[in-house]
Amino acid sequence: FFLIFVAFAFFFFTNNFFGRLNFFVLLECGTWVSLESLLCQLSFYTVTDVIVRCWCTFFFASYEALKESLGQTKTFNVPTLAQRTQGLTGGAIPEVRPYLESYPLPNFGAGTYSAGRDRITDHQFWAGKMDHRFSDSDSIAGRFIYDNTDQENPNNLNTGELWATRSRFANIEHSHIFSASFLSRTMIALNRTDISIKDYALEGFTFPRTTFTDLTDGFGNFSVTGLSAVGGNTTNPKRNVQNDFQLKEDITY
Numbered sequence: 001f002f003l004i005f006v007a008f009a010f011f012f013f014t015n016n017f018f019g020r021l022n023f024f025v026l027l028e029c030g031t032w033v034s035l036e037s038l039l040c041q042l043s044f045y046t047v048t049d050v051i052v053r054c055w056c057t058f059f060f061a062s063y064e065a066l067k068e069s070l071g072q073t074k075t076f077n078v079p080t081l082a083q084r085t086q087g088l089t090g091g092a093i094p095e096v097r098p099y100l101e102s103y104p105l106p107n108f109g110a111g112t113y114s115a116g117r118d119r120i121t122d123h124q125f126w127a128g129k130m131d132h133r134f135s136d137s138d139s140i141a142g143r144f145i146y147d148n149t150d151q152e153n154p155n156n157l158n159t160g161e162l163w164a165t166r167s168r169f170a171n172i173e174h175s176h177i178f179s180a181s182f183l184s185r186t187m188i189a190l191n192r193t194d195i196s197i198k199d200y201a202l203e204g205f206t207f208p209r210t211t212f213t214d215l216t217d218g219f220g221n222f223s224v225t226g227l228s229a230v231g232g233n234t235t236n237p238k239r240n241v242q243n244d245f246q247l248k249e250d251i252t253y
Helices: 024-028 081-091 097-102
Strands: 002-015 040-054 057-077 112-133 138-153 159-179 182-201 238-252
Touching: 081 097
Parallel strands: none
Antiparallel strands: 002 040, 040 057, 057 112, 112 138, 138 159, 159 182, 182 238
């Protein structure tokens, strides 16, 4: 009987200041930089393995996790101050004005809106395997994989996407040796993948209408020539589920 336990942990912190080819140049030039302008990536990654062997049975388990907050700078085309003033003082019909007001004010040039946003990822992965030998001619093996990923990605002007991935993989296999030249292997497996994506509203933005149809589980989308689109992804929300069953028999003679 023996037990082996192995664990690793990694912690990363990077941003566009420390990632410069020579970050001292920023200080030598005497240039002040606000903390909001620094793109940051914060990651935590861990791996844990456990191996147990007892008589004729072998166990193996592994755990991995990733926690990440990745800073990103997003830029969008928005109406200029002159266009907003003209539209709100009579240039736009009343039905259009609420949508014009929903655009943020430009803060990076005449018609550009820039914002720093964090893409947050949470990944959990488990794997287990077991082998058992009943005799010199019979053995069984099984494994199971648990894989979950959640991601929050504020990639649009006033909405972001929530990704959720759920994967499960399991199989069991029986091997039987009839003779030195006759071998049989039977396997049963189940694989399931569930991916869902939906939009969510970003804080600080107004929505005159969230949908233009009877559907209320998503965000409508509209675009104006020369401006960034407002609303969610045109194919969200969506969910893709796949179940795969397998039965396999191998005979070697």
